[in-house]
Amino acid sequence: MSSLHSLLEARVGEGSLPGAVGLVARGEDVEVAAVGSLDTAATAPMARDSLFRIASLTKPVTAAATMTLIEDGLLALESPVARWLPELAAPVVVRTPSSPVDDVVPAERPITVEDLLTFRAGYGFPSDFSLPAVGLLFSELGQGPPKPQEIAAPDEWMAALARIPLLHQPGRAWLYNTCSDILGVLLARASGLSLPDLLAERVFEPLGMRDTGFAVPDGQLDRFTSYYRPAPGGAGAGERGALELADAPDGQWSTLPAFPSGTGGLVSTADDWLAFGRMLLAEGAYEGGRLLSADSVRQMTTDHLTAEQREGGALFLEGQGWGFGGSVDVARLDPWNVPGRYGWIGGTGTAAHVVPATGTVTVLLTQREMVGPTSPELMREFWTYAATR
Template sequence: MTRLQEFVDGPVADGRLAGAVALIATTDGDREVAVAGRQAFGGAPMTRDSVFRIASITKPITAAATMALVDRGVLELDAEVRRWLPELADPPVLRRPDGPLDDTEPIERPITVRDLLGFGGGHGFIADFGAPVMAALFGELLQGPPAPAQVPPPAEWLRRLARIPLVHQPGRGWTYNTGADILGVLLSRATEQPLDRVFAELLFEPLGMTDTDFTTPRGGAARMTSLYRGSTLVDGPDGQWSHPPAFPSGAGGLVSTAADWCAFGLMLLNGGRYRGRSVLTEESVRLMTSPQHVAEPGNMFLQDQAWGFGGSVDIVTPEPWNVVGRYGWIGGTGTAGYIYPGAGTVAVWLGQRELQGPDDSDLIGDFLGDVADRVAARHGSQPTRPRSSE
């Protein structure tokens, strides 16, 4: 049994997961896949092409689609988003991030495409979940665990967003999540196409990502996994992802497979090319995977790392799974997707249990710690130790 197989077998054997798929691949052509358990407790066996709700590892894909439109001249990084989103032309700004929603000041400059990509636009999560702005984001916009059947269509969603003040002036801070959903609406309006078609034409078709969409892929119903909160079923194969959503979420709405996200990662590692085809320019990949915002100390989302476009970038190594230069993110449904540019490596973990605390995140942390060891070995340096063996 391989070490990778042990990582997926363990949480299945002790009942923490119904099943999981893990994948590690390199630009040299090496690939290892480990599969364990079932698509649901008591359900069909898990397979390497089982379909998962990938949550926030949607964000790098949304950023890549945005950069593809920048490459094509449809968008410019410093273009003002009010051109396509007039609802956000003149939003008020909170005087204090945790202050009352009516204690605001005027916006000093317009929000740009670059602001949304780097989560510097002013809309999004702060660390104080009891703040009035957080209640508005969760209550008005349903910003939280993905719930595609409940979120209103883009026009209504933007109307609600326009009533919520910015947490900070554009470019003067970093707030999590909402910027990716705003980007999704912008991409649709800029191209005059539904977001699923934008993603398909720019990324999924050239990368062969046939199982990635905002709804269960055609012919994929039998491969759709169930989602759990602990051992409680949250969404089954015939649930919220079984039909197209009114609001395709660029922040966390996609379903995918390990192989599909791997193809996306390999494209980034190859400077925007995949199987001889150019998907992004090297400059767009460089911008995506380079630090655009360095977290303030103790930031609960970035944990002292930086943010690129659509994902975090490791700049320090406080934990065994951190590797300087690593780019990617973790999804709240128990998923992770990262690339390691210095080692030409992609790592994908797909689980089906919502992350509720440290015990859940350790499932992914142990796997990513092992990837960090492999990356160190490829560099001939001293490997780190996964958290579970400390």
């Protein structure tokens, strides 16, 4: 593709997306393309500052907020989380991953803050979603595609979590997703602030991320994109199939939820995530101050998994490692894959990464729900473009 605009325009033109915003920044050189419309009815054109549900791009933000509390001494990586989450004071573990949920043994050690940051606490999704203990994450906790207004308040959610056994012993295996939601509750209890207030104070306000939060800012619904999923049974219901509305601007993100999800609850813009990414590239510094120490950023963006743990998470990781709240490329597997690249993708069709080796931030925001954990073709095209730009 000759330009970012033409890359995105090709997908929008074929009907696979109503619209998209892409951003590739290297230093002060920023290329942005806003293509298509906010919805399938083309009621308004897409703009650089259009608001999107960023889904799992929330996870690195939650991890960064955790590191600010660690730097302030309110938490430590080795701290057992039961001090703030007494519901997890005596966790039990299924005897084997496929065991019934009542066939359990005690956890061999406490769950720590680091276990949550690295997704090795024992809660979360493995490659096999049919396991009995995994089913409870969906039925009891509402884990899955984000629906913030349908999730119980934090205390009730934690009480339900406490009734679900761990799938693996703490520290043993990498499991996707749930740990960031647990971290969100931990951060609120440890700080004495709600998670929305904590993130605003610790991350959004310092970095100037004025459009990021757990609900659309007041008076800004006209900038909010509609969100779609592939229509069931539609012709070619994969990456190029027909779409059905999953959430309208006045829907799930129009008001603050009872449970602010540290896993996937944020709405944001391309430029707001650019500000976050630039902070990471600057090893915690931003214009006018410092959010994190360089050591904290290095811990966030370093792979903490063993080869066996990476292999166990292959359905989601696709050959990558995991830092704190985001993946870390550990080998050159594709044209876009650069060792040290940190970031993640979101199930609502979003992706954001930083590439320390080249000083690059990449952000892709779409409105099409992913059909599985594998990176869609458009994301791969976008990353290849960014790597060769």
